[in-house]
Every structure is written in structure tokens, then in C-alpha cells.
Amino acid sequence: MSDYVLDLSGIRKTYRGGVEALKGIDLQVPRGCIYGLLGPNGAGKSTMIKILTTLIRKSGGDGTMLGKPIGDRRTLQKVGLLPEHAQFPDYLTGRQVIEFTAGLQDVAASEVQKRTDTLLELVDMTEAEGRKMKGYSKGMKQRIGIAQALVNDPEIVFLDEPTDGVDPAGRRDFRLLMKRLREEGRTIFINTHILSELEPIVDRVAIVSHGELLGEGVLDDLRSRKPDYHVEYEGALSPTTQASMESGGLIVSSGLITMSTSKAEDVQPVIDQLRSEGLVVSRVERKTQSLEELFMGFVDQSNVAVPPPIPGAPIQPSFLPPS
Amino acid sequence: MKPYLTILLDSFRMLKARAIFWVTLGISLFVALIYLSIGFDEKGMSFFFGLSHFESDNFRAGTSASETLYVAIFTKLIAEYWLSWIAVLLGLISCAAIFPDALKEGAAGMILTKKLSRIQVFLAKFVGSLLFVTIQVVIFVAIVFVAMRWRLGSWNPSVFWCVPLILLVFTYLYSFMMLIAVKTKSVMTALILTLVLWFVSSIVGVIEGQLYEGIQMTEMMDESRRVVDQQAQAAQVQVIPNGEEVPMEEDRDPEVVEEFPATESERSTSSSTLKLWHKRMVAVYAVFPKTGRTMEVADRLLVINGKKGIAKGSFSVIMMRLAFEGDEGDDEYLEVSEKSADRHSTGYAIGTSLIFALVMLVLAAWIFCRKEI
Ligand SMILES: Nc1ncnc2c1ncn2[C@@H]1O[C@H](COP(=O)(O)OP(=O)(O)OP(=O)(O)O)[C@@H](O)[C@H]1O
Ligand SMILES: [Mg+2]
Numbered sequence: 001m002s003d004y005v006l007d008l009s010g011i012r013k014t015y016r017g018g019v020e021a022l023k024g025i026d027l028q029v030p031r032g033c034i035y036g037l038l039g040p041n042g043a044g045k046s047t048m049i050k051i052l053t054t055l056i057r058k059s060g061g062d063g064t065m066l067g068k069p070i071g072d073r074r075t076l077q078k079v080g081l082l083p084e085h086a087q088f089p090d091y092l093t094g095r096q097v098i099e100f101t102a103g104l105q106d107v108a109a110s111e112v113q114k115r116t117d118t119l120l121e122l123v124d125m126t127e128a129e130g131r132k133m134k135g136y137s138k139g140m141k142q143r144i145g146i147a148q149a150l151v152n153d154p155e156i157v158f159l160d161e162p163t164d165g166v167d168p169a170g171r172r173d174f175r176l177l178m179k180r181l182r183e184e185g186r187t188i189f190i191n192t193h194i195l196s197e198l199e200p201i202v203d204r205v206a207i208v209s210h211g212e213l214l215g216e217g218v219l220d221d222l223r224s225r226k227p228d229y230h231v232e233y234e235g236a237l238s239p240t241t242q243a244s245m246e247s248g249g250l251i252v253s254s255g256l257i258t259m260s261t262s263k264a265e266d267v268q269p270v271i272d273q274l275r276s277e278g279l280v281v282s283r284v285e286r287k288t289q290s291l292e293e294l295f296m297g298f299v300d301q302s303n304v305a306v307p308p309p310i311p312g313a314p315i316q317p318s319f320l321p322p323s
Numbered sequence: 324m325k326p327y328l329t330i331l332l333d334s335f336r337m338l339k340a341r342a343i344f345w346v347t348l349g350i351s352l353f354v355a356l357i358y359l360s361i362g363f364d365e366k367g368m369s370f371f372f373g374l375s376h377f378e379s380d381n382f383r384a385g386t387s388a389s390e391t392l393y394v395a396i397f398t399k400l401i402a403e404y405w406l407s408w409i410a411v412l413l414g415l416i417s418c419a420a421i422f423p424d425a426l427k428e429g430a431a432g433m434i435l436t437k438k439l440s441r442i443q444v445f446l447a448k449f450v451g452s453l454l455f456v457t458i459q460v461v462i463f464v465a466i467v468f469v470a471m472r473w474r475l476g477s478w479n480p481s482v483f484w485c486v487p488l489i490l491l492v493f494t495y496l497y498s499f500m501m502l503i504a505v506k507t508k509s510v511m512t513a514l515i516l517t518l519v520l521w522f523v524s525s526i527v528g529v530i531e532g533q534l535y536e537g538i539q540m541t542e543m544m545d546e547s548r549r550v551v552d553q554q555a556q557a558a559q560v561q562v563i564p565n566g567e568e569v570p571m572e573e574d575r576d577p578e579v580v581e582e583f584p585a586t587e588s589e590r591s592t593s594s595s596t597l598k599l600w601h602k603r604m605v606a607v608y609a610v611f612p613k614t615g616r617t618m619e620v621a622d623r624l625l626v627i628n629g630k631k632g633i634a635k636g637s638f639s640v641i642m643m644r645l646a647f648e649g650d651e652g653d654d655e656y657l658e659v660s661e662k663s664a665d666r667h668s669t670g671y672a673i674g675t676s677l678i679f680a681l682v683m684l685v686l687a688a689w690i691f692c693r694k695e696i
Contacts, residue, residue, distance in 0.1 A: 055436060076436060085428055100333060100433075101433070103329030
């Protein structure tokens with residue numbers, strides 16, 4: 001048995017009609033983390049979750065979830081899911097939807113009420129719990145969707161675009177909820193392309209595009225591959241200095257020098273040079289890539305049709321072969 | 324067990340949430356009420372709770388004729404038209420969306436990703452639909468049951484035979500509808516193709532029945548003809564093929580001679596052609612669900628005036644049977660109709676139809692289990 005809650009190797013999916021949605025994905029998800037599966041539209045993220053939850057069959061590859069082969073029904077009892085385009089029975093109330101999932105997952109009757117109450121509280125839907133789903137707004141439905149995914153006390157939770165349609169307060173609550181679930185030892189697997197959302201909470205990310213895994217790892221590791229220092233100054237740099245800096249690999253634009261380094265001492269000579277020319281250094285900053293930049297870097301690189309990154313753009317992450 | 328019940332409960336909630344549920348219930352109660360409103364008194368019978376009344380010697384309280392009539396109204400009008408056509412149709416319409424809905428992406432993500440396997444979900448939904456129809460039919464027949472006690476003075480539990488029979492008819496059609504539904508995920512396609520199947524199998528059944536009765540009639544007339552021939556021979560009269568015979572004897576019945584092909588060979592060809600076509604029709608009909616024949620089983624089981632089998636045949640046949648009661652009914656039409664009603668055994672009609680349903684069900688389940696969402 002592997003230590004991973006999810007251990008996949010070479011997962012492939014070719015849809016009828018020949019679309020290769022996944023082209024051999026290897027993925028290991030450790031227990032108790034928030035795992036982000038990132039990728040542009042059509043990358044194959046939802047396909048991955050559908051395979052793991054038996055909505056579709058894989059065309060190839062192998063994998064285990066919670067130590068059991070993919071598709072094991074007893075395992076699914078310990079899994080929570082918020083599907084993409086979730087459609088809950090619209091003749092049920094929010095509370096009934098949560099109870100419905102509880103029933104399907106065979107949650108003990110004595111537990112159902114208590115858990116439902118707690119979850120409604122958590123997603124801030126207690127007030128509207130008695131209203132029918134058809135009368136809910138998009139975000140309200142999504143909140144109920146998140147709640148129902150948790151009612152069976154799952155060890156692993158799959159959330160496909162969980163904050164689609166949820167307002168800023170709801171998103172903040174969502175992040176808090178995710179952290180709390182992680183503290184309880186659950187693994188949370190989130191599909192998204194809304195990166196800002198994931199950035200503050202995610203432990204590991206995998207980036208997929210066109211069915212291929214482009215990069216995987218701890219977010220901070222992925223980022224630190226390409227740190228930058230930005231030195232901002234006021235005034236005009238002499239052409240000779242500018243030329244020598246540029247030949248030294250620095251990127252110089254008006255008022256800003258960008259250096260590819262993670263060491264503060266490398267920056268000192270540049271500051272000295274600027275000061276010696278009588279310029280004012282207004283700001284020195286160590287830049288880490290935002291998740292978005294990281295993401296775009298990976299995706300652009302994989303996308304042959306897209307022109308290479310514009311010279312002078314601060315980031316050009318290296319390709320990370322899947323481990 | 325609980326996940327099964329959850330799906331059953333959900334199916335009910337879904338059906339209840341639809342307008343068609345209330346429409347069906349409304350019409351159903353209305354029809355039952357109309358039946359309940361027919362009554363008998365010392366002078367005759369009344370409709371609409373006495374609103375309209377007519378006097379009759381035969382059809383008044385306590386006569387066997389009135390019991391026959393009242394039960395016949397149930398079996399020939401209500402069971403045959405309302406229950407076996409409209410109630411089944413409304414049941415099909417009500418349940419048409421269950422499987423297409425279950426396979427829609429958003430809903431499938433809710434149910435098919437859980438503890439129950441696909442085949443379990445399939446069965447739960449199937450059983451749920453049957454249960455739904457059962458409840459509606461039971462409510463209806465229960466009202467009829469009470470109505471009979473009230474109007475005729477005695478309990479007639481044999482009317483409850485209608486419940487399993489209607490359910491069988493529904494199952495034949497529903498299994499086909501499920502197959503189309505899981506294949507196409509389209510409510511409309513499933514419903515329309517099911518109606519087509521229903522219509523075609525009814526037509527095939529009717530044609531087969533007509534051919535059968537045709538053969539019976541021909542044979543019976545041949546028999547009469549033979550008798551006539553023998554009589555003619557005995558009287559030493561020659562029967563001429565075109566129907567004119569010389570000399571005319573008094574005890575001859577000229578009609579019989581003129582009506583039929585006169586020569587032995589002509590008669591046997593027409594009868595063998597009929598038989599050939601009938602054979603073909605029987606073969607075709609064998610693979611169809613026998614909705615009509617299945618409902619007719621109720622006629623064999625229904626008890627009227629303490630006797631089984633009186634309800635066989637059409638409404639008029641039943642009333643004729645009543646009229647001929649006692650004089651050993653040697654009416655030819657009655658005889659043919661009786662034979663015709665008995666030509667398929669219950670086992671054949673229901674057995675072959677169930678095989679049809681089973682094949683559809685297995686195919687539907689197989690597709691349902693393999694369907695990619
Ligand atoms: N049922 C299907 N039949 C055929 N092709 C499909 C089917 N579902 C998805 N695809 C294709 O598979 C690819 C991956 O789709 P998928 O839904 O997994 O993308 P995604 O990463 O979830 O995208 P998004 O961010 O837009 O949700 C796409 O090219 C899509 O067109
Ligand atoms: Mg998706």
C-alpha cells in the first residue's frame with residue numbers, strides 16, 4: 001500500500017470521437033494536503049476527477065485511491081465530491097440535498113442531522129436551508145454543493161471549480177473551511193483555473209495542459225526556481241552603464257532593473273552603481289512568481305502555437321519534468 | 324439498504340414534484356368516482372349518484388344481470404380502456420424522465436459516484452418506477468373494490484388481479500422505454516418509440532386475433548356445409564357449384580349454400596391461406612410484448628356471480644353470454660369468441676412478453692452500467 005491517498009501512473013483517457021483528454025498522467029497526492037490541479041480550459045482536469053469517481057472509465061494506466069484500485073465502491077464511500085456543473089434535484093431544499101448525499105453514502109441516521117446542521121452553518125446557508133434548490137442563486141447552490149461533499153466525513157474531497165459563482169466573502173469562508181479540513185487530516189483535491197483563490201492555501205500543485213502534466217510539486221519549490229530581484233530607481237541611467245548591465249544579463253528598463261537571482265548580495269553592486277551615478281534607489285524587492293505567472297509560464301511553454309515569452313518579461317520558468 | 328431507500332424516496336419526490344403526478348391522480352379519482360356513481364335499486368339503475376335514473380326489469384338491485392353489467396363495466400370499459408391504456412400511458416409519461424435525468428452530467432455526479440454500483444442504482448430506479456405505478460393502480464382498484472361492495476353487496480377481491488396485470492403491461496413497455504432512454508438520454512425519443520412499439524404490437528395482436536377468428540368461422544361454416552351436403556345426398560339432390568341446386572328440397576337451407584365457396588377444394592384453399600397467414604402472424608407476434616393478451620388474462624380470473632371466466636370476450640359477448648345462460652349456449656359467435664379468447668394460454672402470453680421485457684432490461688442495464696457521463 002502506498003503512502004499516498006492518490007497514486008496514479010500513466011492515466012490516459014481517449015474519448016469516443018478521438019479526443020485525447022489525458023495522455024498519461026502520473027500523480028502522487030500525499031495525505032492531508034490541499035492539492036491544486038491547475039490547467040487551462042480543456043486541459044483534462046475534470047476528466048481526471050470523473051475517472052477517479054467512476055463517471056467515466058480510463059483508457060489506460062493504473063492507480064490507487066486510499067490504497068484501493070480506482071473505482072472501488074467502498075472507497076468511494078470515503079470520498080466527497082462536488083462535480084463540475086453540479087445539478088442538484090431542484091425539488092429538494094438545501095438541507096434535503098445534504099441529507100440526500102448522506103443517505104446515498106450510508107451515513108448513520110443519528111449523525112445526519114448533526115452534520116447537516118454543522119455544514120449548513122459552515123457554508124453560511126442556515127437561513128436559506130428550508131428553501132428549494134430551484135430558488136437558490138448560483139453561489140448558494142455552490143455552497144450547498146460544497147456542504148454535501150463533506151457530509152460523509154470524507155478522507156479525500158474532490159472539488160471541481162468549487163468557488164464558481166461564490167462571492168468574495170464566500171471565497172474567504174471557503175479558504176478558511178479548506179484550511180480547517182486540512183487540519184482535520186483530510187486531503188482536498190481542487191480543480192481550478194482561478195489561481196488567486198488557491199494561492200494562499202494550496203500545498204502542492206500540478207499543472208496540466210492538453211492532457212499532459214507539465215509540472216508538479218510544492219508551490220514554494222516551483223516558485224523558487226525562478227526568483228527575481230527588482231530594483232527601482234529615479235533618474236536616467238548612463239548609456240554605458242546600461243549597456244554593461246545588459247551584457248551582464250540584467251534587464252534594464254526605464255526606472256527598473258530586473259535581476260535573475262535569489263541572493264541579496266548579488267544586488268548590492270547594482271545599488272552601488274546606481275548610487276555612484278547619483279540616482280535614487282526607490283525600492284528593492286525580491287519577487288516570487290505569483291501562481292498565475294508560474295501557471296502561465298508552464299502553459300505557454302507547452303503551447304507551441306503561442307509565441308515565446310516576450311523578451312523582458314520577468315519570468316521564464318524552467319520545465320519541470322514530472323517526478 | 325439505506326442508499327436504496329434514498330434513491331426510492333428521491334424518485335418519489337421527483338415524480339411528486341411534477342404536474343403530471345397530480346393530473347394523473349386527478350383523472351384517476353374522477354374515473355373511479357364515475358364508477359362509484361353507478362347504482363342499482365328496486366326499479367332499475369341510476370348514474371351520477373341518482374342524477375339520472377332509468378327503469379329496468381333486468382338491471383336492478385340484486386339481479387345477476389346487474390352484477391354482470393356492473394362488473395363488465397369495470398372490466399370492459401374501465402380496465403380495458405382506462406387502466407390498460409390511459410393509466411399505463413400516464414405512468415409511462417410520468418416515469419419517462421427518470422433514466423435520462425439519472426444520466427445527465429450534473430445529476431450523475433451526485434448519484435453514480437457514491438457507494439451504490441451502477442447496477443444497484445439502475446435496479447433502485449426501476450423498482451421505484453414500478454412502485455410508483457403500483458401505488459396509483461392500487462388506489463384506483465381499491466376504490467373500485469369498495470364500489471362493488473357498496474353497489475352489489477358483496478366483496479369481489481378478484482378485481483385486484485388487475486393490479487399485477489397492469490404492472491406487467493407497464494413493465495413490458497417500460498423496459499423498452501428504459502433501453503431507449505439510456506441509449507439516447509432523450510425523454511421524447513424514448514416516449515415516442517415506446518408508443519410506436521405499443522401501437523405496432525397491439526395492431527399485430529389484433530390482426531392475429533382476426534385471422535384466428537376467421538379460421539374458426541370458416542371451419543364452422545365448412546362443418547355446416549358438410550352437414551348440408553350430407554343432407555342433400557341423403558335427399559339425392561345435387562348441389563351445383565354456383566349455388567343453384569336442383570331440385571330444390573324443402574328442408575334445404577339455401578342461404579348456407581350461397582354464402583360459401585361451393586366446392587370442397589375452393590373451401591380448403593381459402594382456409595389454408597388463412598391458416599398460413601395466421602401462422603406467420605403468430606410467429607411475428609411471438610416476439611412482441613402482448614399487452615392486450617395480458618390484460619385479457621383478467622377476464623379469465625375475474626369472478627362474476629360466483630363464476631370465473633364469464634368476463635371473456637367483448638362487452639356484448641358478456642351480455643350475450645348472460646342472455647344465453649342456461650341453454651348451453653350453442654350460439655356460434657359466442658363459441659368462436661370463447662375459443663378465440665382461450666387460444667393463447669396465460670403462460671404463453673405473459674411468458675413470451677416477459678422474455679421480451681427481460682431482454683430489454685438486460686440490454687438497458689448493460690448500457691446504463693457502461694455509459695460514460
Ligand atoms: N464527453 C466527452 N466527449 C468527448 N470529449 C470530451 C468529453 N468531455 C470532455 N471532452 C474533451 O476532453 C478535453 C478535456 O476536458 P475536461 O472537461 O477534462 O477539461 P477541463 O480541464 O475540466 O476544462 P475546464 O477548465 O474548462 O473545466 C477537452 O478537450 C474536451 O473537449
Ligand atoms: Mg472542468
